[in-house]
Amino acid sequence: MNNKTQFIFMSEGLFEHLTETEAYIFSFVAYFACDVSKGRTFKRTTASLCKNLGYSSNTVRCAIESLIKKSFIVKVTPPARERKNLKYNYIEEVSHHLKIGSHEYAVKFSDWLSIMLEQLRKGTSKEFYKSNTAEVSFFKVYVSALQARSNKENWKRNQSRHLHKALALHGYLFNRGYWSEKHYNSYFSRSVSFLSAVFQWSPNTIRRLINTLKSLGLIKYKIDDRRILFNKVYMVEKLRQGYMKLVSRLSPVYNENTSPRSDSKLTTPMLKRPGPNASPEEHAVFLAQMKASRRV
Template identity: 80%
Template sequence: MNNKTQFVFMSDGLFEHLTETEAYIFSFVAYFACDAAKGKIFRRTTASLSKNLGYSSNTVRSAIESLIKKSFLVRETPPARERKRLKYNYIEEVSHYLKIGSHDYAVQFADWLSIMLDQLRKGTSKEYYKSNPSEVSFFKVYVTALQSQSKKESWKRNQSRHLHKALALHGYLFNRAYWSEKHFNSHFSRSVSFLSAVFQWSPNTIRRLINTLKSLGLIKYKVDDRRILFQKVNMVEKLRQGYKQLVTQLVSRVKKVNSPPLNFKTPSTALQRPGPNATPEEHALFLSQMKAHKRV
């Protein structure tokens, strides 16, 4: 990863233990803290995490504290020689020195991520995994889509959470679509209940996320029985424009609206309800109109 991180590696198993915010922070930290070439330690500021992952500083600090409590991360005291090199003491106070914690899944995640990075550098991934199948299935989440171009760009908290979830789901779907096309030459399908179990999010949240990804032009799908057939998953570029609204219902295509029949009756919502100061006669007339339209 360079100064401006393009992606983080996540796994579906992370969401059994972490929230989406914790998963983003841990994945970013683990990339550095698992790698022997980087000293197996994460040394970055809160501002760096905020800039690369699209979170506020308070959100980053809170997530790190939560990850430490869950034993996914542990703080490391910087060596005395590093402290002496610092020109300004305040830099040490705002920097995070973190290592992988003792949680079983955190250790497993970091070990296999370290192996994957090492094999990628050597160019021996294909041969290695033939005899050593990975116990963790990684997928890339392209966080460049979350990075702001200016300080004026900001989200409300709920919008930020929704788009971070949407991007994590997109990374999972993009990875599965790639492997399905490469190895099976076909589309892949998942049920809402399956995705809900993977990410530990409610079924309605999954539906809203899928519709958001569709509205942003990142996926194409159709509903087949109770499963969603993902016909196309596009590479993500930018999400800063956000979304217009949340939609829960999954539909394969826009339904054709038929003209109303000749005996179509005006719905009750079109009737003018009497005001609070209306006379009894006006209320009686409104009630008779409701009965005429079979609304009572």
């Protein structure tokens, strides 16, 4: 029986305030800390966080301290209890006891996560969201893909951070793909600049992540002008196998009717830039030629 967490809930706005490591830790903590039945308190050990999220113990401790400084979580003192069972008393003592902090977005994230989970358990989520507009939009990140199956299974070539980012991006794209298919759309589009703004990562990082997901067979896409058309996003099962290399250039995918023949010679027309005294009309024509040849 696998008692590890299969997925966590993240949101687009989370990355405006947190790094990807902090976002993973906070999302995991918030899932338990927003639950009334659990006393709105997260009680897990560092080892539990490591096993579920695929991080080292030092990374987990540093992220928790950073989240406390940002007021996303706070430490609480566990209540004094009688020592009835040494084993479980020890686990209680070494566990982190955390609650949601005072940061505005942390409170909003926790409140809407609690509402969503409650509606899902009641089976009334469709009716609820028809009459209530959610202030936080969540997507699942399948952390089971980052979990080691044995103690000997280590990260390859220090790939942890890149693959954690890749999995978060996959969760976002998988959620968009689900809603796209539900509304009978064959694809959905996003630009690199848009994804860069959502996750607060550089455009080159976004391109590398997309190429990594493509090389792992998790997405299919093609380039249309400055947009990326995602045709298919597949469910992820395992991500710890790593990647061969990082690629910062997105390769356009051509249709059969527009793809160049292998035996034909491609010639690129030379464009002459207008001189310093050229008229605005000449500059406009030159810019249109640049766009037509996809040089801008």
